[in-house]
Amino acid sequence: MIEISVNRDKCIKCGRCINICPDLIFYKGENGLATQNEQTCIGCGHCVSACPADAITHSLFPQDKIHKFSLADYPAPEQIMTLIKGRRSNRFMSSQQISEDMLKMIVEAAYRAPTATNSQNLEFTLITDIEKIREVTSFTIETFYNIRKLLANRVVAPITKLLMPKTFAMVPMLDRLKAEFEKGNDNVMRKATAMLIISAPKGDRFGAENANLAYQNASLMAESLGVAQFYTGFVLSATRLKKGELEKRLGIKGVMCAGMALGMPQFRFEKYTDRIDIDFTQI
Numbered sequence: 001m002i003e004i005s006v007n008r009d010k011c012i013k014c015g016r017c018i019n020i021c022p023d024l025i026f027y028k029g030e031n032g033l034a035t036q037n038e039q040t041c042i043g044c045g046h047c048v049s050a051c052p053a054d055a056i057t058h059s060l061f062p063q064d065k066i067h068k069f070s071l072a073d074y075p076a077p078e079q080i081m082t083l084i085k086g087r088r089s090n091r092f093m094s095s096q097q098i099s100e101d102m103l104k105m106i107v108e109a110a111y112r113a114p115t116a117t118n119s120q121n122l123e124f125t126l127i128t129d130i131e132k133i134r135e136v137t138s139f140t141i142e143t144f145y146n147i148r149k150l151l152a153n154r155v156v157a158p159i160t161k162l163l164m165p166k167t168f169a170m171v172p173m174l175d176r177l178k179a180e181f182e183k184g185n186d187n188v189m190r191k192a193t194a195m196l197i198i199s200a201p202k203g204d205r206f207g208a209e210n211a212n213l214a215y216q217n218a219s220l221m222a223e224s225l226g227v228a229q230f231y232t233g234f235v236l237s238a239t240r241l242k243k244g245e246l247e248k249r250l251g252i253k254g255v256m257c258a259g260m261a262l263g264m265p266q267f268r269f270e271k272y273t274d275r276i277d278i279d280f281t282q283i
């Protein structure tokens, strides 16, 4: 049961809590600030973070869960922009292990991301067992190779070539991927020493959005730590083709919505290239 109360002796009636609460829990009562429908609180913690007088007591946020910080400690906007521009998918990884502290910071950055209705229901699976990472690759290659066999089937090929030229054009690439893997070269997970899988409960309306926001937080943290990362879209596509299979093999309860290959880089990018000219509509 959620309990929220306002200490009226401390309250300075600034109205922040009334205006900031997404659930309309705070209101001006006859004798000062009051609360209603506490059980609808989504637990975002905005009220206790915003109150300048520390007048709000919230059962989800005892004192040790409220942290004061200085805005002066924020990186400058130019620094943030440099990080955004400098973050690249770095696929050239070494066999050096990523420190546990760095991995923890990357995962923390991911789970600090916002979630719709503050559900915080993402599942984070960090794989550091190299055998398991290889299993992810072999699952991915196997899944795509089965499709490749179907695409290149003598009867089906002329039709797929005509109707799905882009998919058909993938055949030589899938052949190369498999042949290289058999020679010991993993072009799916590269030399990643870790993989972060972000999954959401089956059927969650905002599972993919939540997971990908978490991904981006984590990728910026990885970049700032000097850890190489890239999005494992190929693996994600395979999990969608064989619904639930990889999750089952890895003991993941939900549905994989984003995946990140992680490793220490062989080199760090010190140049960025421009994207296609920015074009946006302002209305």
Ligand SMILES: Cc1cc2nc3c(=O)[nH]c(=O)nc-3n(C[C@H](O)[C@H](O)[C@H](O)COP(=O)(O)O)c2cc1C
Pocket (backbone or CB within 6 Å): 087, 088, 089, 090, 091, 230, 231, 232, 233, 234, 235
């Ligand atoms: C949804 C998504 C899927 C991706 N899948 C892969 C992948 O399977 N393998 C890979 O090496 N890179 C993958 N990438 C990385 C993109 O190729 C990369 O982000 C893009 O080329 C831009 O380069 P940058 O990340 O260095 O800015 C993926 C990126 C996204 C957003």
